[in-house]
Amino acid sequence: MKTYHFIIKGKVQGVGYRITTQLNAQRFGIKGSVSNLLNGDVEIFAQGDEIIIKNFKKYLKIGSIMSKVEIVEESILDKDNFENFKIIY
Known part of the structure; x- marks a missing residue:
């Protein structure tokens, strides 16, 4: 399975971006x-069906109500499978 790697730039720390991302990932x-x-910046690793990831990316661009996403960088990596979606503190 492909692992998508995103770097999110803008006002994305201290504004609920990570929890919003986790909730959207769980929903998808x-x-x-x-x-x-x-x-x-915020770093995201995401594994899922290509179409689901495409839809998830739309939410990464929106972020949380208080965030302001300026840039979403994307790449595809070979990475181990994840068991769930978690916030790393």
Whole structure:
């Protein structure tokens, strides 16, 4: 299964972006993780069907009510399977 790697840039830390991402991932049945990076970006690993990931990406661009997403960078990686979707603190 493909693992999609996203880097989210903008106002995405301290605004509920990670919890919103986790809730959307769970709703879509996506496995992976979301975490804050030291530079202010958010990193997401997501595993799921290509069409589901495409829809999930739409929500990554929206973010939480208080966030302001400016850029969504995407790549595909070979990575181990995830058991669920979790926030990494």
